Amino acid sequence: MWSRLVLRYSACCTLYDCVLDGQGAGENTYALIEAAVSAAVGVKSPHTIHKRASSFWAFVRWVDVHDPQSAEKLHEVQVWNFVQFLKASEAPASKASSVISSFRFAHFVLGFKVTSIIESKRICGAAEQQLVKVRKLRQALDLRVSQILELHARLESGALHCFDRALLASILIRLYARARPSDFLFIETVEVDCPADSDYPLLVFEVSEHKGARKVQLKNKLLPILVPMIGVHGKCWINEALSAFKDAGRALPAVRGPLTLAPRDASGTAPSARSVTSAEVGRALRAFLGEPEEIIDSSVPRVTAYSLRGTCLGWGSKFGFDEDLKSILGRHASSVKTTQAIYSRELAAAPVRKLQDLIREIVAGRFMPDSSRSSYFPKMPSAKEAGKAIACSDSSAPGTGAVKIEVLSSDESGSEPGDSPDSESSGSTSSSSSSSVEATAQPIVRRWKRAKVGLSRDTLRAFAAHGIDTLSKLAYSCGQPGAPLPQSDFDDFIATVIPAALLGEKGSVKRLIFESQALLLTDLREQVTQPDKWATKNVPTVERQKRMEAVKASxxxxxxxxxxxxxxxxxxxxxxxxxxxxxxxxxxxxxxxxxxxxQNVKAQSKVLSLEEGKLAISEEKDxxxxxxxxxxxxxxxxxxxxxxxxxxxxxxxxxxxxxxxxxxxxxxxEPPPGHxxxxxxxxxxxxxxxxxxxxxxxxxxxxxxxxxxxxxxxxxxxxxxxxxxxxLLPRESSKDSKKRFAPTKKHQNEREQKVGKGDGGKGSGKGKGKRPTWQPSVPEAIRKLGGSAQTPDKKRICFSRNLPCGCTLDPCPKGLHPQIMASRSVHSAKSDIRAALRMCIW
Incomplete structure (x- = not known):
């Protein structure tokens, strides 16, 4: 489409001039234009290229009808008349703006000489006025949990056609992969990472292109697409997906190129070479869900192919994921701009695990994304005894919703140094620890060593299911801290939380309850008796490591x-x-x-103070x-x-x-002058x-x-x-009070006359040959004639005697009076004064 436009408007296209300059004898001009256009558009999205060309051709068709005389020219008046025609004919509000965008594309990408058009104030203003009337953005409707459960049920039933079942499996993959319709068009590798007992089974896709990579640099830094395979029905559905693709004649691990190929004919037994389009995916999704295909109200959002991308990301926003986490889950281009993102091979692993934890919260009923904003996290029912204790602890500290406890066994990889139950307990009992960790991320993920605590994975999950996520809550959930634990209360607690616990498991739980109550009482006692020491105590080592890891990740x-x-x-x-x-x-x-x-460790100084009539020694922590x-x-x-x-x-x-x-x-x-x-x-x-x-x-x-x-x-x-x-205002520049001026000519001779040391400028010892501390100055009139201040025998001369002012003192304390035979009239003439001075001045 752009090649024909370049050929039509060759007079105002620099790309056409380049083609003519390099054309050889016998070469096809149109083929050269196609090659030049293909090179000029680079790696831009084919959808964008086609969209801009369609808008340009809409203008060309209007010109052929309303202004055929200037069909091969482009000028500002032509486009202005077209914009006015769109306004008069009540065309779509965004059509004029789309045409202006196509002209910008033609100018900056293909070298069309349309500067007067894209810089025209009246054309841009009229297009913006029409764009104001565009309807409100109608985003795709997110899928409900019940609809996703229905899709899983239809996939497991096996009653669908082999092609429909493979298409349904690909729809569920797109859903959990947060994928655009075009993200699975260029698949390079597929990895099935779903061990039998894995808590986080994954389906990994390596792709070569996606819509967010507009530049070559970003196309080389694509994150892999990680798909969590435990659905909202609580089961891993990788086997259903593999069998669906196998029945359709394709092995999922061997897929290259498009994820889903359109059928060759109506029978659907053989695939064609093209991929299913976004519109076809949307129609199939609505058919599987029983949604009507007719648009009754255009302003009401409906289920489309983009609903598959927005559903999980919408869940993350409702659950409280931060922007960086959602950016990585959505594979936005901004998530691969940092050095850490480029060199981190597993940047998306942790966010996908958090998404899998979110899905588990939906399965457990602790997170309901389809409810109103105030009901995303419903209040979980609890047993009579444990429920009262948990409610009591919750009233003292505001809750932050459901919490997932992640458990690591001692032989599992990825254990952090110093991670012990004692240090974790000390951090959990303080109020500052819980509030600070809650401020870092929601939900809180706590890692406990099962081998050291002596609890099984199922026991810790049972605690999390009943809302017991900290040791302070556990301390009040069974018995009263500071009092002996009645055996009947402990038996009721075990029967409520873990009814199938063995004797050894019960002993570990009882020990953990005792330790939590002891730590809690110690912390409360310190707050009351030594508030200053409690307020200034250091953060425990393990807690500091955990918090710093969370800060670095955020x-x-x-x-x-x-x-x-x-x-x-x-x-x-x-x-x-x-x-x-x-x-x-x-x-x-x-x-x-x-x-x-x-490197600068100093001994802490100790201060002796009087507190409540007692001497106390405290350390200053500066x-x-x-x-x-x-x-x-x-x-x-x-x-x-x-x-x-x-x-x-x-x-x-x-x-x-x-x-x-x-x-x-x-x-x-930039500061003002003088500042x-x-x-x-x-x-x-x-x-x-x-x-x-x-x-x-x-x-x-x-x-x-x-x-x-x-x-x-x-x-x-x-x-x-x-x-x-x-x-912060700029301040006036500081000026020196004493300024240095250039020496005048009358002092230049004195500065140049330097007195050396002793005879010939050479010193012969300490203090010998030093220049005198005082030298009489000579008046200017006498100095110009070469006179000096002393006679050859080192006697001073009175200068006033030989100047017009005169001197009548005799003897004169200023010096000698050389005798000259000149009257006052002699001093009236310059030549006579000079002659007289020569007679009496040495």
Whole structure:
């Protein structure tokens, strides 16, 4: 289509000129044009190329009817008349804008000389006016869980035609793969990674192209498509998918190219060479679900092929997945822009596991995506005794929905160093630990060592099913902390949670309950008796490692190592703010690195104080200070503080980074004349004033019930306040009070006459041959005539005697009066004065 347009408007196309310049004798011109157009469009989407050509041909057909005399020319008046015709004929609102887009495509890609058209103010304005009338965006309707269950049931029934069954299997693959209709057109390899006892069976597709890769660089960085194979019916359906493709004459692991091929004829026994289109997939999906094909109301969303892509991503938004996680699940082009994404071969593995956990929550009934916004997470029924205890613990700490507990055995790979039940317990019992971890990600994923705890995988899953996800909840779920555990209460608890538990399993549960109650009581006692010590206690090692791993996963592209790795003291100080519920200012000088903290270990000073009539010895835990004299050092220190704030759950790193960029933006502004740029000292002052304002406004350092950080919302407004803005204004340049002037000619001779050391400028000892400390100055009139201030025998001369002012003193204290025979009239003439001076001046 574009080749014929280039040939038709050859007079205003630079691509045609290039073809003519390189055309040889006997070569077909149209074939050369086709080759040139194919090379010019590069790797752009075929759909985009065809769409732009169709819009251009709509304009050409109108020109052939209404302006046939200028059918081979392109000018601004022609397009303006066409836009007015669209407005008068009430054409679709986006048609004029589509034609303008096709002209831009022709200009920038194929070299059409249509600059006057695409830069015309009236054409662009009229197209925008018509575009305002376009209808509201109607997105594809997400599938309901009941509809997906129906699709699984039809696949398992085996009553469908072999082609229909293979098409249904491909639809379910597209659903769980979050795939566009065009994502499975260029399959290179298929891997079935579904072991028998795997909790996360996967179907892995390697593709060579997808719609989001518009550039060659992005086409080389495609993430593999990972499909979780446990559906909403709670079973792995890989065998049904393999048998469906096998019955249709294709082996799923051997598929190359399109995932689903259209049938060759109505019998559907043999596939053709083309893939099924997006419209055909949508019609088949509506047929499987029993949805009507007729469009009754065009404004109402309907089920289409794009519903398969949006369903799981919509579930993730409702469940609380962050933007980075959804970007990786959706395989957006932004997810492969960082170095970490390019060199990480398994970037999509963890997000797909979280999607599989989400599907398990749907199976268990703890997450209902088809309900209203307030009913996504229904309240789970519980037994009489355990239910009362869980409700009591939930009332003290707000819940965050269902929690998935992931269990690792001792011989499983991927175990983290230092991961022990004791350290995990100490982190779980403190209120700051639970709130901070909850602020990092939802749902919480806890890893317990089954071999060390002595519990089976089924027991821990039973705890999670009853909402027991922390040791503090377990402590109140059975018995009363601080009191002996009655055997009857323990038996009722076991019968409710794990009725089939063996004797050894019961003993492990009883031990875990005892340890949880002991740790809880110790923590509560410390809060009451030693609140200062409790508030300033350090984060446990294992908990710090877990939190830091979560922070690194939440900020892809930022390498938290070296100069960006915050010190443990900084992390503890940030956690103290969240634990106490009170903001504190952490100066950039206190935001040291972990390496600096290791290399500069100092003995902690001890302070003797009087508390409640008793002497107490406490340790001062001051943060080591680092230098922030340059802009680079200050920026690195602020980045470390942002990482520590996200680690503690006080603020997000992204919001703090926006604040830092806004703050450093003042240094890049051009100052007014006579003023200096904003200095590093001003940035430090402004940062201190920003946090002072946050503290004065009593901004909470804890996460709100809505899941947002109050500090995130208050940082930029505080930076834009009047007091902070004044501190960042460029200041007047400092000027020297004493200015240096160039020496005048009358002093030049004196400066050039330097006195050497002793005779001949050579010294003969200490203090010998030094120049005199005082030399009399000679008036200008006498100096110009070559006179000196002394006689040959080193006697001074009175200059006033030989000048017009005269001197009548005799004897004169100023010096000798040389005798000259000249009257006052002699001094009236310049020549006479000069003659007289020659007579009496040496």
């Amino acid at each position: 900020i892809p592209g930022v390498l938290v190592e070296g100069s960006l790795e915050p010190s443990h003291g900084l992390l503890n100080a940030a956690c103290r703010m969240e634990r106490e519920g009170q903001l504190r200012y952490i100066a950039p000088e206190q935001c040291g690195t972990r390496m600096y903290e290791i 943060l080591p200070e680092v230098t922030c004299g340059s802009a680079l050092l200050l920026q690195e220190a602020l980045k470390r503080r942002g990482i520590a704030l996200q680690f503690a759950g006080v603020a997000s790193f992204l919001a703090h980074e926006k604040y830092v960029l806004k703050l450093f933006g003042h240094m890049g502004r 200096a740029r904003t200095s590093v000292h001003q940035l430090l002052t402004a940062d201190r004033q920003v946090w002072t304002k946050l503290i004065e406004d009593e901004v909470s350092p804890r996460r709100s019930p809505a899941g947002t950080y109050p500090v995130d919302d208050a940082l930029l407004p505080a930076l834009q306040s009047y007091d902070v803005t004044v501190a």
